[in-house]
Amino acid sequence: MKLKTKLLLASSLIVLVVLGLSEGIGYRMTSQFLSEHEVRMASEMNHGTVLGDLRQGRQALLVNLTTLHTFHGIFTIIALILALNTLWSRTVLGPLNDLLCHINYMRRGNWETPVPVRSKDEIGELTEAFNELGGQLTLTVHQYGTTSKLSAMALLGQSMVKKALSAAELLRASEDQIKSTRGFEESATDPELARLQLAIQMVEEIPLLFDAEFQHQLSLLAAPRTPGTVGSQAASGRTNECTQ
Structure with missing residues (x-):
């Protein structure tokens, strides 16, 4: 329901209720006045006195009705002000206060706290947007x-891979030099050469490990991510702070 429609319905309802009460009380006072004077006219023979009392009673009735309508007019205005103020606070000021509170959270770096949607009017549409x-x-x-x-x-990985490849080339050169110096049979049982080969293997695995980690991080970036899911538990606490 639109905000304009809510305000119009609330105002119309208050006016109708107050006017209904005013007309009901006025009708009751008029009926009571007529009933009393009909009884007096039927019981008394001096019609001049009765007519005088009737005029005085009618004047008093008009004064009372005028006072009643004035009172009801003032009451209607006060009721309208109070009702519209309450409706305005609930439908406009409250949601705007939530928006301002969450804007302050956004200024602090928290972008994921949702604002509670209280209604389906223009303010609710603004909150959803x-x-x-x-x-x-x-x-x-x-x-x-x-x-x-x-x-x-x-960038860091590119530099690291270059250094790893350079180190692997140097280690390969050292391995070839050792093999050529000591011979094939002696090199096969040399523990230092075995450690050198293990180091070469570990260095050559560095680019592969880096590429695997980079592909993993890239897949996380490409994965669909629903806005507002992270930090949803903290969002309820912040919402309570906004509504206090």
């Missing part, structure tokens, strides 16, 4: 951070 914006910003920041991390990781 704000939540979608926060989710998109969260996803964008996450992707930017992951992309920056991968870029730095790629």
Whole structure:
């Protein structure tokens, strides 16, 4: 229901209720006045006196009705002000306060706390749009951070792979030199040469390990991520703080 419709219905309901009470009380006072004077006219023979009393009673009735309508008019205005103020606080000021509170959280770096949607009017649509914006910003920041991390990781890995390949070449050269110096049979049982070969194997595995880790991080970036799922448990606590 639209906010304008809510305000119109609330105002119309209050006016109808107050007018109904006013007309009911006025009808009761008029009926009581007529009943009393009909009884007096039927019981008394001096119609002049009765007519005088009737005029005085009618004047008093008009004064009472005027006072009653004035009172009901004032009461209607006060009731309208109170009702509209309550409705305005619940439908507009409360949700806006939640928005301001969550904007402060966004300023502190928390982009994932959803704002509670209290209604389906224009304020509710604004809140839903704000939540979608926060989710998109969260996803964008996450992707930017992951992309920056991968870029730095790629640069570091490229330098590390180059150094590992250079070290492997040097170790291979040392291995060839040892084999050529000591001969094939002696080299086959040389423990130092075995350790050198193990070191060469470990160094040559560095580019493969780095490539596997990089592909893993890249797959995490490509995986679909629903905005607002991270930190949802803390969101309820922050929402309670906003509503206090």
